[in-house]
Amino acid sequence: MDKLSNGFMEEVVKACRPYTAQGEVIDHIPGLDQSHATDLGVTIITKEGDVYSAGEDDCNFSLQSISKVIILLMALEDFGKEVVFQKVDMEPTDDFFNSISNLENYEGHRPYNPFINSGAIATASLVNGSTVEERFQRILSFLQTITGDDEKVKLNEEVYRSEIKNGARNRSLAYFMESTGVLSNREAEEALDLYYRVNSIDVNSLALAKLGFFLANHGKISATGSQLIQSRHVRTVKAIMLTSGMYNESGTYAVDVGFPLKSGVSGSIVGAVPGRMGIGIIGPSINKKGNSVAGGQVLRMLSEKLRLNIFHDSTIV
Ligand code: GLU
Numbered sequence: 001m002d003k004l005s006n007g008f009m010e011e012v013v014k015a016c017r018p019y020t021a022q023g024e025v026i027d028h029i030p031g032l033d034q035s036h037a038t039d040l041g042v043t044i045i046t047k048e049g050d051v052y053s054a055g056e057d058d059c060n061f062s063l064q065s066i067s068k069v070i071i072l073l074m075a076l077e078d079f080g081k082e083v084v085f086q087k088v089d090m091e092p093t094d095d096f097f098n099s100i101s102n103l104e105n106y107e108g109h110r111p112y113n114p115f116i117n118s119g120a121i122a123t124a125s126l127v128n129g130s131t132v133e134e135r136f137q138r139i140l141s142f143l144q145t146i147t148g149d150d151e152k153v154k155l156n157e158e159v160y161r162s163e164i165k166n167g168a169r170n171r172s173l174a175y176f177m178e179s180t181g182v183l184s185n186r187e188a189e190e191a192l193d194l195y196y197r198v199n200s201i202d203v204n205s206l207a208l209a210k211l212g213f214f215l216a217n218h219g220k221i222s223a224t225g226s227q228l229i230q231s232r233h234v235r236t237v238k239a240i241m242l243t244s245g246m247y248n249e250s251g252t253y254a255v256d257v258g259f260p261l262k263s264g265v266s267g268s269i270v271g272a273v274p275g276r277m278g279i280g281i282i283g284p285s286i287n288k289k290g291n292s293v294a295g296g297q298v299l300r301m302l303s304e305k306l307r308l309n310i311f312h313d314s315t316i317v
Contacts, residue, residue: 023285064264208280258309
């Protein structure tokens with residue numbers, strides 16, 4: 001087994017960077033363009049509190065779909081598992097992340113899971129607060145507490161405007177769910193706005209590694225010992241990350257990497273190795289399914305060389 005060090009991380013980035021050529025940078029997120037096509041940054045935080053980092057780890061980028069993890073954590077804490085999973089199911093799907101067809105056919109018209117767009121919009125209707133602004137501020141301050149960063153971790157107004165402008169598909173998902181009674185009219189409008197805002201929060205690979213570590217540490221902030229989210233809810237979120245966190249490539253990642261992950265179309269990935277470490281990756285060149293190609297390769301390498309797969313045989317006695 002390899003030993004974690006900054007030198008080791010640099011070797012991993014060097015070996016995986018060529019894979020950036022196999023994807024493309026999405027063209028409608030402000031701040032992300034082809035000049036970032038070969039970027040690859042990785043940060044790891046271990047349970048000892050050590051931080052290891054390499055590549056473009058100083059890049060700021062928007063959360064995009066990693067918002068779905070945070071929204072689900074808040075909804076579970078606010079309303080509990082029974083209520084949340086009446087609105088949205090917890091099953092994987094082979095459909096693309098922004099698919100609408102399953103809403104017409106699937107049981108009770110519920111979205112398959114909280115990590116596809118329809119599911120995240122439905123889940124966003126279950127975050128407490130009397131206005132969208134209040135609900136957003138609760139989520140932002142939660143993320144700032146986890147990351148210990150209230151300077152870089154903030155709403156990117158330009159990305160928010162672009163989420164609204166390019167939100168036709170998400171609006172159609174929300175209105176379709178209104179038509180089938182999954183959401184009321186008010187819920188649909190507010191959930192959409194909240195979803196756009198949380199997608200537009202700026203982070204970097206260190207912030208994602210801290211989020212990953214928070215999940216790996218079962219919802220507790222190590223430095224203060226405060227349990228921000230009940231561990232049973234964090235367990236639920238990690239299970240859904242394993243089965244649905246990498247869109248319709250989640251099965252492949254469960255086999256090849258073997259720990260909970262969530263990706264976003266900015267090319268970011270958060271990883272949580274339970275009880276061991278948090279991982280934050282940025283690699284904006286993504287494949288057709290929405291996942292960072294080089295980032296995926298980094299995960300495969302880390303999993304193999306550091307023996308991170310939770311199904312590893314080393315635990316057999
Ligand atoms: N802003 C994107 C959307 O809602 C996020 C999707 C993603 O990262 O998967 O379509």
